[in-house]
Amino acid sequence: MTERFDAIVVGAGPAGSAAAYVMAKGGLNVLQLERGEYPGAKNVQGAILYSDALERIIPDFREDAPLERHIVEQRVWMLTDKSHIGFDYRSDEFNDPKPDRYSIIRAQFDRWFCTKVKQAGALVICDTVVKALIRDGQGKVIGVKTDREGGDILADVVILADGVNSTLARDAGFRKELDGDNTALVAKEMHFLRPEVIQNRFNIGEKEGVAFELVGTLTRGKIGMGFIYTNLESVSIGIGCMVGDFAKGGLTPYGLLDELKAHPSVKPLLAGSEMKEYSAHLIPEGGFKAIPQTYGDGWVVVGDSAGLVNSIHREGSNMAMTSGQLAAQTVIALKKEGKPCTASNLARYKAALDDSYVIKDMKKYQGMPDFLHGNRHVFTLYPELMAQAAGTMLRVDGLDKKTKEKQVTRAFRERRGLFGLVGDAIKFVRAFR
Amino acid sequence: MSKVEEKLFQNRYLLDEGNAHIRIKNPDFCKTSCAQPCTFCCPAACYVKNEEGGIDLTTDGCLECGTCRIICKDNNNLEWDYPRGGFGISFKFG
Numbered sequence: 001m002t003e004r005f006d007a008i009v010v011g012a013g014p015a016g017s018a019a020a021y022v023m024a025k026g027g028l029n030v031l032q033l034e035r036g037e038y039p040g041a042k043n044v045q046g047a048i049l050y051s052d053a054l055e056r057i058i059p060d061f062r063e064d065a066p067l068e069r070h071i072v073e074q075r076v077w078m079l080t081d082k083s084h085i086g087f088d089y090r091s092d093e094f095n096d097p098k099p100d101r102y103s104i105i106r107a108q109f110d111r112w113f114c115t116k117v118k119q120a121g122a123l124v125i126c127d128t129v130v131k132a133l134i135r136d137g138q139g140k141v142i143g144v145k146t147d148r149e150g151g152d153i154l155a156d157v158v159i160l161a162d163g164v165n166s167t168l169a170r171d172a173g174f175r176k177e178l179d180g181d182n183t184a185l186v187a188k189e190m191h192f193l194r195p196e197v198i199q200n201r202f203n204i205g206e207k208e209g210v211a212f213e214l215v216g217t218l219t220r221g222k223i224g225m226g227f228i229y230t231n232l233e234s235v236s237i238g239i240g241c242m243v244g245d246f247a248k249g250g251l252t253p254y255g256l257l258d259e260l261k262a263h264p265s266v267k268p269l270l271a272g273s274e275m276k277e278y279s280a281h282l283i284p285e286g287g288f289k290a291i292p293q294t295y296g297d298g299w300v301v302v303g304d305s306a307g308l309v310n311s312i313h314r315e316g317s318n319m320a321m322t323s324g325q326l327a328a329q330t331v332i333a334l335k336k337e338g339k340p341c342t343a344s345n346l347a348r349y350k351a352a353l354d355d356s357y358v359i360k361d362m363k364k365y366q367g368m369p370d371f372l373h374g375n376r377h378v379f380t381l382y383p384e385l386m387a388q389a390a391g392t393m394l395r396v397d398g399l400d401k402k403t404k405e406k407q408v409t410r411a412f413r414e415r416r417g418l419f420g421l422v423g424d425a426i427k428f429v430r431a432f433r
Numbered sequence: 434m435s436k437v438e439e440k441l442f443q444n445r446y447l448l449d450e451g452n453a454h455i456r457i458k459n460p461d462f463c464k465t466s467c468a469q470p471c472t473f474c475c476p477a478a479c480y481v482k483n484e485e486g487g488i489d490l491t492t493d494g495c496l497e498c499g500t501c502r503i504i505c506k507d508n509n510n511l512e513w514d515y516p517r518g519g520f521g522i523s524f525k526f527g
């Protein structure tokens with residue numbers, strides 16, 4: 001192939017498709033390469049789609065995007081082995097004509113998004129692995145090497161949207177190998193149920209959905225959390241913990257997932273379901289401090305490949321789309337100005353990213369990974385203490401409430417100590433600031 | 434059939450027969466110098482301890498997550514690649 005493109009996008013996830021779509025709409029000659037047999041074939045997410053990021057790219061996406069249920073209720077559960085304490089937030093305002101979040105099924109969503117990319121005029125080729133970046137004598141990226149015969153393709157800029165593993169960026173020396181302490185491994189299953197069963201069981205109407213985030217003893221002291229999301233006719237359930245924590249031993253990823261499914265608060269939600277897929281995926285959770293170099297001579301990196309995930313708010317695909325859009329806008333502007341895609345010119349992409357919610361939010365929580373690594377006990381101790389407190393206070397057993405209060409206070413002090421409790425609170429607040 | 438095999442049985446794969454995309458560089462190293470976390474971290478249980486104390490790697494059920502590459506990075510004993518274009522796991526839902 002001797003054809004030369006304005007831009008090559010590696011990967012057809014949300015970041016890559018956002019970049020390819022915006023550039024194609026902007027009149028650029030774009031090639032998007034995907035290693036799966038269709039866009040989404042290799043992609044895994046919970047998955048919740050936040051409307052805002054997509055709406056800024058495709059304002060009328062609701063007309064034909066494969067959306068499952070709009071989320072009207074969020075539940076946060078702190079689990080112990082036998083109980084859960086929950087915080088729910090439900091509001092009829094989530095039934096807005098333009099809901100702000102939906103459950104989605106990524107294999108379907110990514111395929112839809114990529115169809116939009118094609119309609120915008122980009123060339124999309126699947127079944128193709130990009131093996132390496134092609135560089136000129138000065139080290140500038142000028143194209144990609146693929147696993148197809150005669151598969152060298154040239155372009156003015158290469159957008160790396162090849163996902164969390166981004167071996168391309170690693171092999172090119174643009175970033176280090178992932179770190180097990182900064183990367184979560186999620187195991188997930190898809191459980192199918194009839195829509196009416198889902199609606200009755202989760203107390204929701206047609207098209208309405210619920211999102212659960214689960215913390216507590218379910219991760220067995222590992223840094224991590226679980227989730228349950230309702231789709232139209234299925235329920236996504238998964239659990240993710242740090243790879244470095246898995247490596248220390250204990251339960252396997254599927255062992256943890258099976259335990260979660262057997263939890264007395266969770267089991268009835270899945271009763272009678274048919275499991276139709278088991279998946280696993282990594283999430284870059286190093287936060288702000290782990291973000292690699294995001295641009296260079298002839299290249300930019302977007303989405304998971306750049307580690308753009310806000311793990312505290314469970315945001316990632318929205319940041320992927322926004323970063324793809326900003327990268328695309330940068331390339332379009334350079335083209336219009338007749339400027340080459342050099343590192344100094346592509347630095348505009350980083351400036352735009354820094355100025356967006358993506359980096360601002362990641363900066364805000366930059367202390368969180370260190371806090372969690374230093375305080376793994378928060379994942380088990382506090383859920384246990386709170387459940388114990390609730391159990392003590394709510395059980396009617398002849399014991400007076402004053403004595404019960406003392407028992408609860410004593411349990412907190414014995415398990416963690418007064419200084420420990422105050423210290424945890426201070427560190428927690430600091431990490432959030 | 435173990436429980437994880439039952440899970441993997443639900444998935445759709447396009448197997449690239451004879452072309453394993455992950456390879457153990459030095460199998461002897463696994464026997465002696467490693468705690469073998471791959472045997473309990475891999476979500477598809479692709480790594481199984483064999484009778485000789487080494488590791489048998491079967492990539493057929495691989496979910497292409499990358500976990501093994503990360504936990505083996507200090508030992509640098511894995512050659513990790515994606516399957517050829519179009520092959521490997523093909524998520525129906527993802």
